[in-house]
Amino acid sequence: QSALTQPPSASGSPGQSVTISCTGTSSDIGRYNYVSWYQQYPGKAPKLLIYEVTYRPSGVPDRFSGSKSDTTASLTVSGLQAEDEADYYCSAYAGINHVLFGGGTKVTVL
Amino acid sequence: EVQLVESGGGLVQPGGSLRLSCVVSGFIVSNNDMTWVRQAPGKGLEWVSLLSYVERTQYADSVRGRFTISRHKSDNILYLQMSSLRPEDTAVYYCARERDEHFFDYWGQGTLVTVSA
Numbered sequence: 046q047s048a049l050t051q052p053p054s055a056s057g058s059p060g061q062s063v064t065i066s067c068t069g070t071s072s073d074i075g076r077y078n079y080v081s082w083y084q085q086y087p088g089k090a091p092k093l094l095i096y097e098v099t100y101r102p103s104g105v106p107d108r109f110s111g112s113k114s115d116t117t118a119s120l121t122v123s124g125l126q127a128e129d130e131a132d133y134y135c136s137a138y139a140g141i142n143h144v145l146f147g148g149g150t151k152v153t154v155l
Numbered sequence: 156e157v158q159l160v161e162s163g164g165g166l167v168q169p170g171g172s173l174r175l176s177c178v179v180s181g182f183i184v185s186n187n188d189m190t191w192v193r194q195a196p197g198k199g200l201e202w203v204s205l206l207s208y209v210e211r212t213q214y215a216d217s218v219r220g221r222f223t224i225s226r227h228k229s230d231n232i233l234y235l236q237m238s239s240l241r242p243e244d245t246a247v248y249y250c251a252r253e254r255d256e257h258f259f260d261y262w263g264q265g266t267l268v269t270v271s272a
Contacts, residue, residue, distance in 0.1 A: 048201075081259070083259075090249055090264055097258070134199060134200050143213055144257055145202070147199065
């Protein structure tokens, strides 16, 4: 099964908001509320940002928020900061295919 | 403190084998679902394999029949035995804890596997 679809890049100035989309199908994002988002810096392991579409683990700033509509999930980073420049990946449970990841979005802070 | 530390990566020829280890501290491997995720150089993440706490295994189509996930209960270690390796298996391999809601909350630092002649 194909990976989830994310835009390869997104950017914003400090203080602005940036929203990253993650498009799946009725078999994954459209069927289950098991969407998660990860932040990854170069050479580092991914870090969990959002789980079950909207929940933030302890320690993740509330500038990060998640949502879902039909077969598309979104991650919004509000009040963009220099440290938010990283790669972001979505993930969704896909039943028989278990878990799919998106191709990743590189966020640049202008 | 939770720590996951992978090892066992390296350079291997096509067709060869390698066993990755993930030593876990801070929680009990056999009480949790554990997963391997890989990332080819410059590419995105790819789920590879799951070992559930009830020892159910699952594999991505790309590795099924070639990779085997297992654990050593007393040593609290997760393994990934890889055989018939192909150049497209070249990647950083991460172990991670998978929660019931299918997200990954703890990750190791990764170990690089390079398959090349």
